[in-house]
Structure formats: C-alpha cells, structure tokens
Amino acid sequence: MRFLQLYNYExxxxxAMVGLYIVVSRGNLVKKIAGLSMFQTSVFILYISxxxxxxxxxxxxxxxxxxYSNPLPHVLILTAIVVGVATTAVALSLVIRINxxxxxxxxxxxxxxxxxx
Amino acid sequence: xxLDHAIDILLLAFMAVIALAVVRLRDxxxxxxxxxxxxxxxxxxxxxxxxxDVAFTEAAVGAGISTIxxxxxxxxxxxxxxxxxxxxxxxxxxxxxxxxxxxxxxTSDIPRFGDPQxxxxxxxxxxxxxxxxxxxxxxxxxxxxxxxxxxxxxxxxTTVIFTAGVAVMALLGMxxxxxxxxxxxxxx
Numbered sequence: 001m002r003f004l005q006l007y008n009y010e011x012x013x014x015x016a017m018v019g020l021y022i023v024v025s026r027g028n029l030v031k032k033i034a035g036l037s038m039f040q041t042s043v044f045i046l047y048i049s050x051x052x053x054x055x056x057x058x059x060x061x062x063x064x065x066x067x068y069s070n071p072l073p074h075v076l077i078l079t080a081i082v083v084g085v086a087t088t089a090v091a092l093s094l095v096i097r098i099n100x101x102x103x104x105x106x107x108x109x110x111x112x113x114x115x116x117x
Numbered sequence: 118x119x120l121d122h123a124i125d126i127l128l129l130a131f132m133a134v135i136a137l138a139v140v141r142l143r144d145x146x147x148x149x150x151x152x153x154x155x156x157x158x159x160x161x162x163x164x165x166x167x168x169x170d171v172a173f174t175e176a177a178v179g180a181g182i183s184t185i186x187x188x189x190x191x192x193x194x195x196x197x198x199x200x201x202x203x204x205x206x207x208x209x210x211x212x213x214x215x216x217x218x219x220x221x222x223x224t225s226d227i228p229r230f231g232d233p234q235x236x237x238x239x240x241x242x243x244x245x246x247x248x249x250x251x252x253x254x255x256x257x258x259x260x261x262x263x264x265x266x267x268x269x270x271x272x273x274x275t276t277v278i279f280t281a282g283v284a285v286m287a288l289l290g291m292x293x294x295x296x297x298x299x300x301x302x303x304x305x
Binding site (some may be wrong): 010033067099103106 | 123125127131132133136137145152159163166167168169170174178182183186188189191193194195198199201204210214216217219220221224225227229230233235241245250252256258259262263267270271274277278280284285288289
C-alpha cells in the first residue's frame with residue numbers, strides 16, 4: 001500500500017524524468033521545449049499533491065466545512081504556471097529566430113553550420 | 118479507497134501514457150496537440166486535489182495559450198522532427214534512470230499523500246485558513262494569500278511577465294523593422 005500512498009509523487013517523478021529525457025535525447029528545439037514544459041507540469045503536480053488533506057475541501061470559505069486543503073502550494077503554483085508560460089514564449093521566439101538565422105530547428109544541423117564557418 | 122483517489126490515479130496514469138507518446142511521436146503538430154491534452158488532464162488532477170484556482174489557470178494558460186504559442190512556432194518552422202542519427206539513445210536513458218531512482222529513494226520517507234499531520238500543514242497554513250477570511254475579508258483563501266500576504270511575490274511575477282514580453286518583442290519585433298529598412302535600401 002506504500003506505493004499507492006506515494007502514487008502522486010511517483011508519477012510526478014516519472015513525468016519529470018520523461019521530460020528530462022526528451023530535453024537531453026531529442027535534437028529538435030520545439031520538442032525540447034515541450035519536454036521542458038512537461039517537467040514543469042510534473043513539479044506543479046508534486047506541489048499540489050503536498051497540499052492535499054484527507055477529507056479537506058477547496059480552500060474557499062464555506063459554511064459547515066471545517067477542514068480545508070492547504071492554500072499555500074496553490075498560490076505558489078499559480079505564480080509558477082504564469083511565469084512558466086512567459087518563459088516558454090521567450091524560448092519559442094528564440095526558436096523562431098534560430099530558424100531564420102540557420103534555416104533549421106535541429107540542434108545537430110545548427111552545430112554543423114557553426115563549425116563550418 | 119475513495120472515488121476521488123481512483124479518479125486521481127486514472128488521470129495520472131493517462132498523463133504518463135501521453136508523456137511516453139510525446140517521446141515517440143515525430144510529428145510536431147501531434148506533439149502540440151498531445152501536450153494540450155496533457156495540460157487539460159493535469160487541470161483535472163488539480164480539481165480532484167482541491168486546487169480549483171490552479172485548475173482554472175492551467176486549463177486557460179497551459180492548455181490554451183501554450184498550445185497556441187507552440188502552433189504559431191510550428192507554422193514558421195519545420196512541422197516534422199528529423200530522425201537523429203548521431204545521438205546515442207542509451208546514455209540519456211541511463212542518466213534519467215539513475216536520477217529517477219535517486220528521486221524515488223529520496224521521496225520514500227516523506228509523509229503519505231493527504232496526511233493532515235505533514236509538516237507542510239503545520240507552519241503558516243493554519244493561520245491563512247483560520248484568519249484570512251476575517252483579516253482580508255475575501256472568502257477565497259488563495260486570493261487573499263496571492264494578493265495580500267504574498268503580494269510582493271505577485272509583483273515579482275508581473276515583473277517577470279513584463280520582462281518576457283519585452284524579450285519576445287525584442288526578438289520578433291526588431292526583425293520586422295530590419296527587413297523594412299532593407300527593403301527601403303533596395304528601393305533607393
């Protein structure tokens with residue numbers, strides 16, 4: 001049962017590792033960014049999982065509810081999601097510029113062109 | 118096991134499958150679409166875990182805007198990922214497996230999922246839950262923490278978004294003026 005009790009954390013680690021694998025092993029820059037965003041989402045799941053309380057409710061004041069989930073991780077991740085999209089936008093516009101300068105978004109071909117100069 | 122927990126397990130299993138599909142898929146349009154589904158599933162997981170505000174934001178920003186940005190990039194770059202011949206797939210797999218094993222080992226003794234006695238629920242969280250409705254006057258605790266107790270965090274977030282906006286304009290906006298200047302030289 002220990003596995004089921006930590007299931008959310010195990011899946012978060014699995015998703016983070018899949019994201020890391022995409023970043024390290026794939027040469028396409030757009031796909032690398034998709035992997036990076038996947039890593040980000042796994043961290044969000046890790047944080048939100050920590051805020052859950054058994055039998056807790058959504059942290060909005062309601063009559064008759066005495067037990068709420070922890071609102072602090074929610075706030076931190078709310079900020080992180082928006083910042084994550086902003087950085088993804090910068091990364092994708094960098095990819096567009098690289099494509100204009102080199103005519104490709106494959107990392108290996110960019111390196112080849114750099115070396116041939 | 119409650120129904121909530123069963124849905125949580127199912128949605129997270131879906132997300133794991135989609136992550137593996139993204140690794141294998143070479144069509145980048147498909148990757149963008151799968152990524153949108155991935156974000157939407159994570160929004161569902163957040164709803165199950167009582168994080169309604171986070172679920173809203175993830176569904177709007179993660180599944181919506183991120184996907185649009187990725188599709189906009191694909192229209193200006195290649196649609197297919199080229200097969201990589203020079204890279205050795207074994208080395209990243211080994212690195213990732215070792216890192217993952219260490220993380221699993223590191224999380225093996227943390228408090229179980231949903232434990233009310235976990236250290237994360239002991240420090241400032243009780244104060245936010247008990248006092249914020251009377252201190253700030255807003256029933257939604259996430260909003261009062263975001264805009265009042267941790268208002269400086271949100272100010273910093275806004276600064277980051279502004280900087281990112283300036284960076285995107287510097288990267289993509291400058292190019293247009295340069296091209297226009299070039300055209301002007303041609304006509305001269």
